[in-house]
Amino acid sequence: MYVLASAVALLLHAYVVQGYADPGSCSGSCNVHDPALIRRESDGTYFRFSTGNDISYASASSIEGPWTAIGSVLPDGSSIDIAGYNDLWAPDVNLVDGVYYVYYSVSTFGSQESAVGLATSSTMELDSWTDLGRVGVDSYTGSAYNAIDGNLFLDGSTYYLQFGSFWGDIYQVELNSAATAVAGSSSQNIAYDSSGDHAEEGSFLYKYGDYYYLFYSAGICCGYDTSLPASGDEYKIKVCRSTTATGTFVDEDGVACTASGGTIVLESHDTVYGPGGQGIFTDPTLGPVLYYHYVDTTIGYADDQKLFGWNVIDFSSGWPVV
Template sequence: MHFRHLALPVASLAALAYGYANPETCSGECVIYDPTLIRRSSDGTYFRFSTGNEISYCTASSLLGPWTSVGSVLPDGSSIDLDGNTDLWAPDVHYIDDLYYVYYAVSTFGSQDSAIGLATSATMDLGSWTDHGSVGIQSSSAKIYNAIDPSLIEVDGTYYMQFGSFWDDIYQVKMNSAATAASGSSYNIAYYPDGTHPEEGSYMYAYGDYYYLFYSWGICCSYDTDLPASGQEYHIKVCRSTSATGDFVDADGTACTDGGGTIVLESHGEVYGPGGQGVYDDPTYGTILYYAYTNTSIGYADDEKQFGWNTIDWSTGWPVV
């Protein structure tokens, strides 16, 4: 592992002055990337899934931990016939029709040869997962999007999948009634027109009269070898719409398909490059934003990223950490 104790970039100091809250304390197994959360209703146990180890997962009795490693969802990898099918990414967990669904991405870093798969379990116990392979969302260099970072939302009985990374950024597709396969054509819902189009890791959440599209913007990884220019590191943005299928705008009214996006959380204090986020309604703490981040007092390597979460204040109509 490589450690780099650097002076904080100007953007981080500005964020600190803005007043972002520090992440809540994490205990136990706190190293993570691309987290997703669910709570098993039968016993109240929290399950946290993440990138790596063929989708690794942990359990805890509280969001504060201590988090204990369970193992891998698919220890033999995915049945999807693509490079990277034993290095699964960016899980997204849901409870649908008495089954726990974990969507995952198959790809290799920087490639468009990507697909989204699905595994299910009745209990989430180790060894109980069934791999169903591809859900029909797949990309290649012939397409303008990348099929990674799945995120499902249910709207009045209809399921939609958000996905995508860089290239043409974030897309959406309608799913079938069981949420096991795409049933329509994909369409763009967020796009940053300049540079490398650095938007990915979307997560849609309904609150009040709006659907909020959270996403990660910037460079996610390898901070220990190549620190991005100030402000180009991961941070979390949001747009909103009264429809789940489009017309998302930021707090200034700029369309999310034209580079719009209001910052929710960015580098501050010892927190650097937060992203890979999701939103969860917790019975104890209320609505929370969870994510992975680099703790500058620990180290900048990808395998040192930490699990963080904060409660969300909605009083302005926009999520505030």
């Protein structure tokens, strides 16, 4: 019996390591794209931000919900003026010196005419947000990168913003001490897939123990209801790690993230399809949690049918396992 139980445990471990895990439960308003999660310390309320409706957001008493829609962060849109482009994407939420920051992207699908903006609030209540506009991360046709999917990370006293999508993939730039604007003009490439159309985006930097983990989404994110990607080309979540916040980031096999490296954390399986748009949240009860959006194939493949997913994530082996 012990041998059989051990064999089953090993099989289950292998199954999990390969990037398969069913999402935790979600109730209430669970349709999201590109979620971002934070917990208000004053009362323990969870807030979840997402793409669409000029950055939608919702609140709940726990990560499971029930999630209640609040409204829009910027109901009048962004002050960033890119002619014809007024779609706000991919929020990232942080608490900076007692103020809540939501970074967002202004772009349109498939274009490099993009910019990262910032809105702030001291409470996260509806109609409490102030739009500060551009932070200095912009891109244009012919740029090395696409300036979307901003993600803030504080290392010691230095703020870094990770960003980028397709083209040259993922970059990093240092911000000023208030995390409101780029400090200088230099940026560095921290992840790049040389194959195909360089489908990497949605980076999220997280420190656990001695390592800095660079999570990102790889593959085709959207439009599954009109055209499914070839098997394996759909969204999935990957990771590389480094002993410093600025890299070099490498995967579990030692391959650099800038040389097409990347270890799979979560991918399509069973009725879960195309997980991505992820982040990591340190829950006071559950510990580190991977959150993301995904398609439930029993419900539908449309972008507005994507669901909020989450899993506790284990770093004990040195590599994140859901």
